[in-house]
Amino acid sequence: MIKKAIKKIVSLIVILMILSFFVFALLYIAPGDPAEKRLTSQGVAVTKEVLDAERERLGLLKPFLVRYGEWLVRVIRGDFGVSFKDDMPVAPKLWAGLRNTTILAMTSLILSLLISFPLAVLSAIKKNGIADNIIRLFSFIGNSIPNFLISVLLMYFLCIKMKLFPVIASENLQGLFMPVVSLSIPMTGRFIRQMRTEFLIQLKEDYVVGMWGRGVKGRYIVLNILRNSIGHISTVIALQIGTLMGGSVVIETIFRWPGIGKLVMDSITARDYPVIMGFVIVMGTIYVVINQVSDILGHLMDPRTNI
Amino acid sequence: MKQRTLREKKLKKRIIVVSLLALLIILMTTFAGVIAPNDPYTTSASSIRMAPGAQYPFGTDNLGRCVFSRVLYGGRTTIAATFLLVFISFSIGTVIGMLCGYYGGILDQLLMRLADIMLAFPQMVVAIAVAGILNAGMSGAMVALGITMWVSFARLSRSHTFSIKKEAYIQAAFFAGKSDFYIIMVHVFPNLLAPVLTNALTQIGTTMIGLSGLSFLGLGVVPPKAEWGSMISEAKAYIQIAPWAVLFPALATIITIIVFNYLGDVVMDYMEV
Amino acid sequence: MVLLEGKNLNKCFNDKIGYTNALQDVSFTLSKGEVLGIVGESGSGKSTLLRVISGMIPPSSGSLYFKGEEYTGKKPRQTGEFLQVIFQNAKSSFDPRMTMEKAILENGRGKKDKDEILRLLELVGLEERQLSRRAGELSGGQCQRMSIARAFYSNAEILLCDEITSALDVSTQARVVELLQRLKSDGKLSAVFISHDIALVSMICDRIMVMKDGRCVEQGSTDEVIGNPKDEYTRLLIDSVKRQAI
């Protein structure tokens, strides 16, 4: 078992290293010269000498690998460098943004799970019944509408037409409602569809007939099915968190929610590369860790699956 | 066999209906030039934010452009980009996955590690980073989504190739003295195509959501080019006074995605019957 | 004349579950027109032996000869010229999308001889109209007969049959056994026949090898092995069949 855990940690580190290299390389081939960007954004007249001095100061002249090494060491220590826009350290901005995004993301994730889990169980057991068809219809539609569309439509009908909610999200329940609903609807749709498929697979397994043959009560059979599905469902949730990350960028931009998503969008328009890199690394790390944890959970639940 | 063929007939009917719908959408957008009453790009100060009427069936947007024409032309961009992206990722992914599944060895290990790494990143985060930093419009967005999409096709085709390779008829072909190339072309690929193509169909809807999402953020298509995501993003600022400029492209997006997602679903049910 | 010979064949696999000795020092000979039976329970190594003889997997040590010429280590593409394998799962030994005719032609290494195909169909008791069928439209028994026809079409001299009737009904199995017996009596069949059912093997084969845990515990003519088995495991196998005899 320990051997598997070590193997997992090693693959975790390897993936994160490649993630950081990918991001840094991406920056390297990005159009435009960072030094020039800094000068123009600070309103300094761009002349040859000033440009060279700036490049020297930013250490842009060192070989690529050396710059990557230095940058990586700083990142590991939690220092994501300095923002081009206001020369403030990037790290605190990222953590503040992350805190807000986590509030938003966790609320919508939990809300989606609370809705989709029972519905998926119900529609799997009552396969092809009316309930199943209705649930499948809604989850299908929910899954087919991009979250930015839902938020725009909700904003139109709820905020403008019926004036129920403020357009700008604020940290109280009222302000949070719109972004959370916009994130939850597509996620609930996907959860219901994927969980229902997994339950149906388990329902077809031989052991269900075996237990039925011994007169085992329905609720015990359902419990067994749920227990066997945990491994797969944890993978589904882990993958959904990836989509959730992408979705929160869109929703935070629309509703002005001060999360890490809005931060990265603003920094993209301002070509503020350190913040973009910080965003990708933070989100990438969280996602990679969550996926490895869900793999381990999957293995614990069903030791026959190899990692 | 009565019940099964009954269900099969019902599904077949649905597939035909839905694929006709999909074809209709594709035709309408490809022949946008013919159908569109006005030019999607000419602005006219006099008819800014006009309500839907005779001359402008879907009204006009903030710059007085005909929303109906822009929806048609925008559809062409979104659908063409989606099909191109899915087709490219599908072809690359399927071929590489098939070869790795068939030959195995280091090639296969390499693909598996690459796939683990590629799928380890959240697709949208990568897309935002690539599109944001490269800032290369629609092609940037397509590259951003394509990076992770071809890998999921590769993994699927690899696992199908594994199960085909275990079948006895592949061994029989070896004993018949057939070359690897023959076996792949005649036995592996045809049997692999159906399940992988069905998956590709289901990817169309998701890709459309991804692409229009990126354009909405301004990372895909950049105005003035007509594209549903960016149109909605542009029009949302004055949603109160000209809601039609947002609602019609939104409706077009939802309908198209529902049609293609449903097509994928029905074909998948049909394959499982 | 000895067609096929194997000397001191060994095969060990070391995979996840550790080091398994699937074949330990197994030797055999097969003469023209003779059917050699290989009997053993699951895990006895009889399938591994077939896969080694056919070239699907190389032996860890030992050697294989065809008409005196060594072919150890050769792959199915080369061994397919003189031997053909008939698989247990008849349906999946044909590409589901391919008609029977194309499947048989594929095995002819370029030979296109419709008359010979028709003659072979008649030999195995099938009709021409079944040529245009696909595997999904035929029964297990018919598919197995078709794969025997396909094997003969490649004019290979040896058939390696891997539990070819265990997936079939008793009555279908009986018809396939009758076919093999007829082919043997016409001198058209030199084959290795693998099965877990010693009674079935005794009806078809001239000589029998009994396998247990990768070792050949007994080898001899059918009458010797059935009449007075020397090895204690062979006796157990024969007794358990006798107990079930009707």
Place this chain on the structure above:
Amino acid sequence: MAECLLDIKKLCTSYDESMVLKEIDLSVYKGEVLCIVGESGSGKSTLIKAICEDKSVRVNEGSVMFKGSHCGHKLLGSSIGLVQQNPEGAFNPLRSFDVQFAETLKSHKREPDKEKLAAIFSTLGLKDTDKLLKMRPYELSGGMNQRMAIAASLLLNPELLLCDEITSALDVSTAIAVVDELLRLRREFGVTIVFVTHNLGIAANIADRVAIMYQGKIVEIGDAKDVLTNPKHEYTKGLLRDVPRLKAM
């Protein structure tokens, strides 16, 4: 004649619109071992499913009575035990046996009967049962799993045990051992057994009476010796001829 446990009259069913049972009349008497023999597609498994009121089988006509009252799914476990072909199919492969045995007992509101379980286990030749009960199905061989499945179905001492091709997935020697153990269980617990198989050899070993099924009908039924040595029906004769026999010296 002993008391009649199971009485099937004029049973006609259809199953997923393919296999149809045509007017099956069958009675099973207390304490006997009735063997139902037939090839695939003969309807023998459909008959078992009809007895257990399996939803996939539609009963068009006829009745299945168990000791005078309607026989159905609710009797499963308590009065009728069911063991299936796939050894790994009796239990949830991921949970230990003791938890699943307890679940079966709780479903019937029965307290675990330690001695009874020990007696069943020893008859089935299962040693150190406590260690076994702690293990999970995927850790055991096919033969062991099948024995645990038999033990589980006998847990609530049913009067009738339905065995649907339980030896087909096992090696010949394991199959023979399981058959001997079933006969010992019958002797010690007086349980009546309906044993479904396609293997005439196994039937000859276990059956008091044999019923031959062909295309949804019972074509012949009688004492094992009579049916298997001088069959009356053409199909049975053909079947007996086709069984591979050890070559006469």
